[in-house]
Amino acid sequence: MLRAHEPIAGAPATTGAIEVRRVTKLFASRNGSAGVEALRDVDVDIRPGQFVAFVGPSGCGKSTLLKLIGGLLDPTAGRITVGGSEVAGPRRDIGVMFQAPVLFPWRTVLENVLLPIEVFGLERRAATEKARQILNLVGLAGRERAYPRELSGGMQQRAALSRVLVIDPPIILMDEPFGALDEFTRERMNLEILRIWQEGRQTIVFVTHSIAEAVFLADRVVVMGTAPGRVLAVIDVPLPRPRSIDLMKSPEFAATVFEVREYLGVAR
Ligand SMILES: Nc1ncnc2c1ncn2[C@@H]1O[C@H](COP(=O)(O)OP(=O)(O)OP(=O)(O)O)[C@@H](O)[C@H]1O
Numbered sequence: 001m002l003r004a005h006e007p008i009a010g011a012p013a014t015t016g017a018i019e020v021r022r023v024t025k026l027f028a029s030r031n032g033s034a035g036v037e038a039l040r041d042v043d044v045d046i047r048p049g050q051f052v053a054f055v056g057p058s059g060c061g062k063s064t065l066l067k068l069i070g071g072l073l074d075p076t077a078g079r080i081t082v083g084g085s086e087v088a089g090p091r092r093d094i095g096v097m098f099q100a101p102v103l104f105p106w107r108t109v110l111e112n113v114l115l116p117i118e119v120f121g122l123e124r125r126a127a128t129e130k131a132r133q134i135l136n137l138v139g140l141a142g143r144e145r146a147y148p149r150e151l152s153g154g155m156q157q158r159a160a161l162s163r164v165l166v167i168d169p170p171i172i173l174m175d176e177p178f179g180a181l182d183e184f185t186r187e188r189m190n191l192e193i194l195r196i197w198q199e200g201r202q203t204i205v206f207v208t209h210s211i212a213e214a215v216f217l218a219d220r221v222v223v224m225g226t227a228p229g230r231v232l233a234v235i236d237v238p239l240p241r242p243r244s245i246d247l248m249k250s251p252e253f254a255a256t257v258f259e260v261r262e263y264l265g266v267a268r
């Protein structure tokens, strides 16, 4: 059986390491007033296969940083390399999942999942089989021919996730992917992500507003501050793997959550 992490023929082999070096991002204003310094001097190192979560207040530049790593924006200063080469635009070895599931309403679930196959001009037949396997994996078997409007929000997110997994990127960037889901669905999706990561050992960069979610999922939590957006702290999560929901009851979990909270200045 094909698994989510088995490469499609021709998939690039990269190590999945991410290096962000002294990255600054300024957004110029349109009317001549001072622009926004979304990020200042950000340094981040992410090792291949690591699961790293980013937390921080609204506007601290999390989405901006993710877009820079994904090659959807250019840094004003500094340098970002992924798998040893400088990021200069969207790439096949980097899959991006946004907060809102960006699905095309006129395409079925399967056709949406196959979109990157078309974009990158990959062989469609093997990919279709793989897409079906992945939809099965994320619990969307039987919904291949449904249209996005016929799916719940959680199902749409799972379709968006399938679209990332179909090209098997060694690096997956996720911007608050489950922020709009109810607590239970979100928990299920978190376990799903951990299972996929456990199997495929992708490098995952995961932005969230939930400290508990960050600690539950990640090897390291990067805490960011605002005005200008910058890294305040990097916290290693000392929790064993594989992780189950029960882990959230442990004193180690609570202690790590509290440590992150303190850096965010919301403790006490
Ligand atoms: N395209 C853009 N043009 C101008 N300013 C922008 C642009 N994108 C982001 N910004 C500004 O950069 C700063 C960082 O925005 P960003 O979206 O990265 O924050 P965030 O940490 O993802 O916030 P949230 O948690 O609310 O999603 C904000 O001040 C925002 O207004």
Ligand SMILES: [Mg+2]
Pocket: 062, 063, 064, 175
């Ligand atoms: Mg954001």
